[in-house]
Amino acid sequence: MNLYIEARVLDIADYIVETGATVRAAASVFGVSKSTVHKDITERLRQINKALGEQVAAVLEVNRDERHIRGGMATREKYMHLREDREHPEHTKLRNH
Numbered sequence: 001m002n003l004y005i006e007a008r009v010l011d012i013a014d015y016i017v018e019t020g021a022t023v024r025a026a027a028s029v030f031g032v033s034k035s036t037v038h039k040d041i042t043e044r045l046r047q048i049n050k051a052l053g054e055q056v057a058a059v060l061e062v063n064r065d066e067r068h069i070r071g072g073m074a075t076r077e078k079y080m081h082l083r084e085d086r087e088h089p090e091h092t093k094l095r096n097h
Contacts, residue, residue, distance in 0.1 A: 009040040017055045
């Protein structure tokens with residue numbers, strides 16, 4: 001494995017463990033795709049540092065378990081904005097500018 005890939009894998013793993021970040025968030029921070037992050041932390045990390053891989057897996061399991069809650073909150077917020085726009089159209093103009 002190339003040294004730069006190994007360094008990226010370790011950097012991403014450390015970031016996820018320290019911040020509790022999702023795969024999507026880590027991909028955004030490191031400027032790589034979600035697929036790359038996923039492959040880095042599920043396959044490559046095992047070869048480099050198994051203990052760190054287990055820590056990352058634990059964080060991702062928590063994220064996976066909370067995913068439906070975050071999705072529900074986002075949907076709730078979306079519909080609250082739609083309701084607010086309907087009840088107070090003057091606020092829509094202010095928010096869009």
